Amino acid sequence: MRVGLTGGIATGKSTVSRMLRNRGAAIVDADQVAREVVEPHTPGWRRIRERFGDQILLPDGFLDRKALRNVVFRDARARRDLNEILHPLIRERMMEKAEMLEKEKPERIIVFDIPLLYESGLTRWVRKVIVVYVPESVQIRRLMEREGIGEEEALRMIRAQIPIEEKKRMADCLIDNSGSLEETERQVDQLWKCLISESGFGPQ
Structure with missing residues (x-):
């Protein structure tokens, strides 16, 4: 079973990707491949x-x-x-990479971790799309803090992508990462149970 994981810059997609890996997902990371x-x-x-x-x-x-x-x-x-x-x-x-992982273990959930999944038109690769969401105001603040940049540059980087509110509307599954890590973990737990159930694979 192949699913997509995306979001916007500074929404915390890497955090959710790590949580899914810890639960048994095989991650194919576009940034790593890049x-x-x-x-x-x-x-x-x-x-x-x-x-x-x-x-x-x-x-x-x-x-x-x-x-x-x-x-x-x-x-x-x-x-x-x-x-x-x-x-x-x-x-x-x-x-x-995905084909190699499936050959090694056919009964596994593969997550395509792709920041520009929608922008690149790659939703055809996956059964479901998970979007990691925070409001744009949180994106701006986190990006400014992370990169040590001003608001104007942060906005330019954010607006080079599809707006996060639009991605939120297109999502099959949504992880709201604007709260605590514990709240995100609870959402990922629920998501993982749904993915396991839909895949029919049993525990990973």
């Missing part, structure tokens, strides 16, 4: 270097992700170019 496909001297790395130049490289040759992010959040064309390079590579690697 790092793998741009390791130095890979095809993805070479194409990004050709497009954006050496200013987005660290001294050891790895991508300076913050520098690259600063470029693409300010320039819609640059963001499209980066996505055109990365998305096919990431999708191919994610499917390879």
